[in-house]
Amino acid sequence: MDLEYTPEQNAFRAEVRAWMEAHVPKTPLKTLEGREGYDQHVEWERELASGNWGMVTWPEAYGGRGLDLIRWLIFEEEYYRAGAPLRANQNGIFLLGPTIMEYGTDEQKARFLTPMAKGEVIWAQAWSEPNAGSDMAAIRSRAVRDGDHYVISGQKTWSSRAAFADWCFGIFRTDSESKRHKGLSFILLPLDSPGVTIRPIRQLHGETGFAEIFFDEVRVPVENRIAGEGEGWNVAMATAGFERGLMLRSPARFQAAAKRLVALYKEHAATASPAAHEAVLQAWMDAEAYALNTYSVAATVIAGGHIGAEASLNKIFWSELDRAAHRAAMSLLGATAELRTLPDGAANIWQEGYIFSLSGPIYAGSNEIQRNIIAERLLGLPR
Amino acid sequence: MDLEYTPEQNAFRAEVRAWMEAHVPKTPLKTLEGREGYDQHVEWERELASGNWGMVTWPEAYGGRGLDLIRWLIFEEEYYRAGAPLRANQNGIFLLGPTIMEYGTDEQKARFLTPMAKGEVIWAQAWSEPNAGSDMAAIRSRAVRDGDHYVISGQKTWSSRAAFADWCFGIFRTDSESKRHKGLSFILLPLDSPGVTIRPIRQLHGETGFAEIFFDEVRVPVENRIAGEGEGWNVAMATAGFERGLMLRSPARFQAAAKRLVALYKEHAATASPAAHEAVLQAWMDAEAYALNTYSVAATVIAGGHIGAEASLNKIFWSELDRAAHRAAMSLLGATAELRTLPDGAANIWQEGYIFSLSGPIYAGSNEIQRNIIAERLLGLPR
């Protein structure tokens, strides 16, 4: 056990800090969930790519820096320290990129990875369907083979970024006789293909970052399929594994929130309830614990270890700590909590954060599903 | 809605208060879970009976006072206010007595109710079996008909009072071919019958108030059966309904505990955690809420209403508030919490109470079972 950063890690931190200080926009961008803000965020992706900071964990061959997880954590710490924008490229970095690296052909790697790394093509997910949310195997959207094309029909929902993104990736039923996990294939397609219709979904906060995607006999070349026909479920599970895993939420995010929460508490200490007081202390401790655990898991992964069902422990912990921290902030704000815009004209970031935090225990596998996974796969309880 | 006590109710309160002040033992009795304390508690039952305070809600014909539930609540408030002892007769008052009144023959009523009301016969439960705890229908102990007797063999467990009590009541399988809820009968028998062996169970606190009862071909006359042969499940469910219901835990108990907790908090306020501070306030509010709800349900019952699955709401609320209140007390006590005997020689009632409170969410139908009942019967969710 050695919990000191190496001189090289410290030098790396200094390098990130210097670049971020020089490049992070001085004025906050508009929300990623609206058109104008989306464009600003894509611009920022290109800025990051120009400094080669877009896909820091990817191999250099695909436009990354090949950083190990400890450096990724340092990068994230500095990224949040600088108050840098949300990542429009999130789906590409953590979900599709690693999937193509693992399952794609050389030609697919060349075709998709570099534009992704440069922020030239922004990707949306097309996973869930109206009746296949927690139960992903209930997917019905079908891709019917017609020569060297698939003809895709059906409906996907909860597609993050789809309202504005360029391409989407998802799984479709290529064997119409199949059931559940079988007969599915992992396919990529441009969102401006004929037959694709996007319907934005208005969310709690009133913005529309999620969308439904309707496919009406959309023709997609067979070479846009990742891995073999009928192997989509395994590919998707690997992708979902990445998603649930270590990199879905970097600890720096929660430590930054805890730091802000402590400052908010200091302003409101005289009128805070004991429950909010306790929650503030717990939020600080939990954010620290989350960071420590991530460093711990990172060390295991760097040494060749594998994250499996342990990712579910992670997902529950960060999503519940995030909700508890923002719930405490809402309590500290009292009557001000309901304001969307504060009297000084600033957005009420605590309310935005609380609303966002309510999605944490739901998406990427609800916490109920995650607890099942822990009980069955880690504790060995019967199904 | 009229939330004032009537002059008659106030006069009744004054009467109870005066009697209790004159009769409640000045020195606390020893624990009901040990032999010496048990005898003291039986003595107290007889003292209560001498003042006709033993079975206040029973009809006068059976040795009670025929009080309605509001007066029962007032009686309980004064009982706890006076610091009167636990009731050795609990099983008789709330479980067996009402069952015999509803299902017993006239002869059974005459034979069993009066000695029960006078504290002459103390009753133990014989419900659960080693493999039939939450799942009561899994009962295996059998009662084989042999002329005008049943011959009982099997094992019961978690029998409160059985270590010292005189008689027990329980359900036994009278149809050996039957399964689950069918073929069971409700039977009463003396614990000194030949073939009965009692094995005390040592509990968390080291005392042995619960016991296992082993039946080895115990002969019991058929007239000791309540209701028809094979009707045991329905009778038992009615009994369990009483148990889970309004009278299992009187609100005065929790209000008295909340009052003591507030006093404890005042002593320890300077070193209390915010969590304990919050829990103390919540315990006071919850004890009030529990009392109010009980008065509210009592009014409905007095007016002819029925308590069904609502009893499960009650069971969850009191058991979880009791545990939370005692958990807070343990936290306030800090290092002293682990002591069983305090430096001044007094018993650590908070630790005793915490240990006792851990049984609340388990017994009389675990809180998991209660939540199922609420979801399925009150909210109408599918099984």
Add this chain to the structure above:
Amino acid sequence: MDFRFTEDQLNLREAIRDYLTGEHTPEVLRRLDVEGGRDAAIWDGLIGMGIGGLLVPEAEGGLGMGLIEAAIVAVELGRANVSEPIADTALVATPLLGSDQRAAIAAGALKVALAHPINPWIADLDSADMVLAGEAALPAPEDPAPVDTVDPLRRLFAPIECAADDRLLDRAALIAAAQLIGGAERMLELATDYAKTREQFGQPIGSFQAIKHHLATVAVKLEFARPVLWRAAYAAQQRAARTPIHISHAKVAATDAAMLAAETAIQVHGAMGYTYEVDLHFWMKRAWALAGAWGDRAWHQRRIEAAVIGGGMAIGPETTFASELNHG
């Protein structure tokens, strides 16, 4: 000692619930969300039912009812998520005004906004004819400055400086608590209904124990918040000495029930709950708003603490209803 509602009270509840179920549907909420403004038909309908005159003496043409009835109505307004200023005007302001004003309220001809230093903002100042501020009744200002709140049907404005009127505060907190209870009931129903119909893994999600237990926990919380509300309403009506503590308890219990119902309901709805596709968000946002209005949870908890821990208030079972035996 009888906690039951009278026949008249039950009839009142049924009448207003029937009316609002029929007329103040989620479609109305959606329309108002898009169009902005208020729905004159709902205001007129409630006035037509006599709600404007609920607290106006019968001698003055009102229904001559009291705060228990006002709270009954407020629960229903919360269940239906009514946003008309009828609660503030008819259920809070009326008893603090003169007989002419009361008559105007009963007739639906006067809308009152409420100012109190505990609230940093004033609701419905744009549609108000007058403002009750401290003990003064002022004309409503022209063009008040709007404030941007999360609740799409709530209209808030910059405050007016005024003195604190504790009667106003307590009464408004009671009515807010009642609305929160109504909202919590509705959120539990919305989530339960969704759990019965939404299928995953080949069965309704409501058949999974995790979902059952989430919802059962909300049912417990609500069950034990309701009688706290009714005791507070009763105490307020009787002007009992402990009324402020009872109202504070009601506001805390109602807030906790509503916040738990909201977080549970969205979790049960899953991703659908996170959208405008289902109706849940209207109630959730109203809960967030009312949680902070008329004294937030911490404020009311402090008032309880001051009495129970700090002060010499007698506590314990004999004082639940502060009966004569203890105060005689």
Add this chain to the structure above:
Amino acid sequence: MDFRFTEDQLNLREAIRDYLTGEHTPEVLRRLDVEGGRDAAIWDGLIGMGIGGLLVPEAEGGLGMGLIEAAIVAVELGRANVSEPIADTALVATPLLGSDQRAAIAAGALKVALAHPINPWIADLDSADMVLAGEAALPAPEDPAPVDTVDPLRRLFAPIECAADDRLLDRAALIAAAQLIGGAERMLELATDYAKTREQFGQPIGSFQAIKHHLATVAVKLEFARPVLWRAAYAAQQRAARTPIHISHAKVAATDAAMLAAETAIQVHGAMGYTYEVDLHFWMKRAWALAGAWGDRAWHQRRIEAAVIGGGMAIGPETTFASELNHG
């Protein structure tokens, strides 16, 4: 930056776990519970494995290990619910004593009890040869007055007045936290094993979602308490400036994990958990005892609060490990 244990550390853990699994069985706990006293064979066995000399320099014949290894051992002592005074003597007292005393401890010939004003009682004073009190080492008193604790295998005695030694407090709190983590792990295992075998309604209770989710919640709590412990042990070993805060965090996290594990384990065991029939109660009672020892949760939380909220301690992601970049 590498959180992994070394091969040596993993071997140490495995060796002590194997030994205790084989020798310090629940049957030993039951025997000691009935007979009272201590088990000399376990003391000798642990001394024989070198635990007495774990923190004694190699030059003095010890293993020359540090606080990470001490915490590794303490977790195992907690898992097995060892009651011998080996933790206080070998893992806490050793570094505060002279070389002769250290050698005696390594040889198993000296048992040390620990006095500190934060504890109202002293553990194992009856079997101790000496008492570390403040910075003084005193002979153990004859016939110390026993105190009656809930933990049947714990022996407490009336205190000795002494000054506070913060090094002793921090080290002992760290070792107590490690034992709590070990106990929590064991309680989760006991409950999980029970849930796999106990059947109700025709299936193992562990197949019910409610039981699964209870146990999963404990697994999450434990998973995120462990690295907090290891950071504290590392910081203590490095004598880092933030060590006291890190140790307080570890004590809070370990206490919370153990208390949750205990309440969950008894609930999963149902009525069986409430008895001496199963082994759970030994660990549950030890958790209640260690929760209050060497600073209870509230005391350690206050120390954190003083630094994080009250003081000027830098907080945030760059300070998790207090790297040179921020302190250089």
